[in-house]
Amino acid sequence: MLPEGRCGRPMNQVILDEILPCLPVKLRSAMQMLPAELLARTHEIRLRRGRPVMLVAGDDEVFVSSRGGVALGPDEGYILSDQETLVTLQLMAGSSIYTYEDEIRQGYVTLRGGHRVGIVGRAVVQDGAVKVIKDVSGFCIRISREVMGAADAVMPHLVKSHNRLFHTLIVSPPRCGKTTLLRDIARQASDGVPSLGLAGLRVGVVDERSEIAACYGGIPQNTVGLRTDVLDACPKAAGMIMLVRSMSPDLVVTDEIGREDDAVAVREVMNAGVSIVATAHGESLEDVVRRPALRCLFEAQMFERVVTLSSTEGPGTVETVLDLKTGKPVLTRSAR
Amino acid sequence: MVRLLGAALVVGSAALIGNTMARNYSERPRQLAEIASAFAVLETEISYARTPLAEALVRACGTRRGVGMRVFRLAADLIRSSELLPGEAWRTAVHRVYAWSALAPEDREALLAFGETLGACGAEDQLRHLALARERLRANEVRARDEAERMARMWRYLGVTVGAMVALLLY
Known part of the structure; x- marks a missing residue:
């Protein structure tokens, strides 16, 4: 088939x-x-x-x-x-x-x-x-492939309470499925996951390169959830602040942070009491922490979870989900 | 009595022919003005909303249904439904509509020149070409209006005069 x-x-x-x-x-x-x-x-x-x-x-x-x-x-x-x-x-x-x-x-x-x-x-x-x-x-x-359920394995480890997700960073080299995972997290958070006790959240997606929702003529081509608002083609840093101010989201989702102004905006979003799920290019968490623009976020312990992806078992292989508070993994590929 | 009626008929018909010819002359500036106003809307659609071309062309027509509007509608249809690039679609639309319009060859040339860059460049360049085409068409319209006034008057007089002459000869 x-x-x-x-x-x-x-x-x-x-x-x-x-x-x-x-x-x-x-x-x-x-x-x-x-x-x-x-x-x-x-x-x-x-x-x-x-x-x-x-x-x-x-x-x-x-x-x-x-x-x-x-x-x-x-x-x-x-x-x-x-x-x-x-x-x-x-x-x-x-x-x-x-x-x-x-x-x-x-x-x-x-x-x-x-x-x-x-x-x-x-x-x-x-x-x-x-x-x-x-x-x-x-x-x-x-070719865009929407993988419904791509986030099934990680979602239980990202839910903090019935109306909050942990501040999460997805780290992965290119073509390992981080945008696919991010999109499915946005969809599941937006629609709610009753089995995990997660109510549907108001999700704001800043889609600078139109990869997450893939808007065409303003209409999301991918399924991003019932309660998702998409700010399409907008620079990430400005977009995150705009969303927080104008759409009162519970969760902000954005792709590929890495610049100084992205880090400032991420901090603003977190300080506004809004959860954030973002992605960053990198082979490992160490790679990302070494980047000067993002280092301050880790030094201030802003993120709570880090999901690392690889393509060991095909794109979207979840290597680990790390709890940054304890420094210990809450999910590893071998454990799965 | 019959002869008088016949003479009146001859004069009336000739005046009608003269009037029709006169109206044809006033049709060209009217069509040019119509196209110019559609270009103005197109300019706004491109500069402000960056509306995709096919939609921008349809919006430029608004609710108007004149001959000039057919170029825009036909080009939009061709872009949407066929494999023609915007420049080719515009060229085809201009050639097809031209035959049924009151436009002169120089109007057709201005429209064709505009089509060469249609959809193929950035907004700034697109707007520059649009402004150029509008300017050329406006100049053509001014000339066409002058010509229409002169020729329309001439044809009306000519219609009545020729009618009267023929009636006198036959009387």
Whole structure:
């Protein structure tokens, strides 16, 4: 059976419906000839100008053939032309580059369905900031997979009382499923978990890179819960403060903190009596603590739980849930 | 009596033809003004709300249903439903509507030039091209209005005069 995607559709159908319309017509036809099983496993599509189109499915890398279907090697691969690169960018931007100007400047766009597309090219810098990315040379389409229940194992260790979660930091290297876990924590906290005695909380999500709720036209494409308000495409630090002031949340959820102003905002949120669940890039907790911007948060013992992820048993493997007060793990992979 | 009636009919018909021709001349500035006002709305949609193009084009039309609005609606439909890029969709829409409109070739050129960058650049550049197109169309409208006044008057007089001459000859 093929892995299930959003709304009960198999993942290959999700790709056909949501990704292919954003690709040039010829490439679209070539990809329609790929085996359903391969498409269903695909989690990245890499397009590079002048080079063969590649799919990443699990640990496999597969080239799309210029005749359609799977290529036997890169020589047979479908080469993305200059014109097709431009067309792809326009299609991904919903035929209006100006609407996605800020996102493109930051190097990504979000497609309908919450799929994130990283964009590279030549950056034009003005006053130290990227003004525009021109001569676009490549795209990395990351297929969004919503995993309902991804947080089932950790939730019992994150609930502090019937209306509070512990201040939690999720630490993980890239592609280990921290955003997927974060999204499911937000959903479960928002809907409430009766078996854990957790009532539904008012959740505020600051989704700077549109990865958590994956808003498209202001509508969350992912299930983020009944009581969740999403501040989309807003800088994290400003967004956290805005949410606390305007939406009176019980829990603030945000992705990838790491800058000085993020740490200041996290502190503000915690001091306002609002729980926070955030993520940070890092191989281990030690990695994160070493970062000057975040060190002060640990020195002041602001966080109460740290969840560490890896991909040892596939993306989303929970290595440990650490209680920072006692310094002892309350959940380890081996214990599970 | 019959001859008098016939003469009146000839003069009346010629005046009607003259009037129709005159009205055709006043149609072009009217259509240009309509397009210019839609461009003004489009400018607001892009600069303030960053509305996606297809939706912005539909909003630019508002509730108006004139010939000029058909370019915007058709382009929006083509962007939404086909695989055409915005520039191609706009070009197709302009060519299709042009044949049925009172627009002149220079109006079509201004519209086509605007379409070249449609949806393909940032807001700042998009607005610059929009302003340029509006300016060209406004200049065309001023010229068209002048021409319409002169030609409309001429056609009306011509209609009545030719009608009267023919009636006299036949009488």
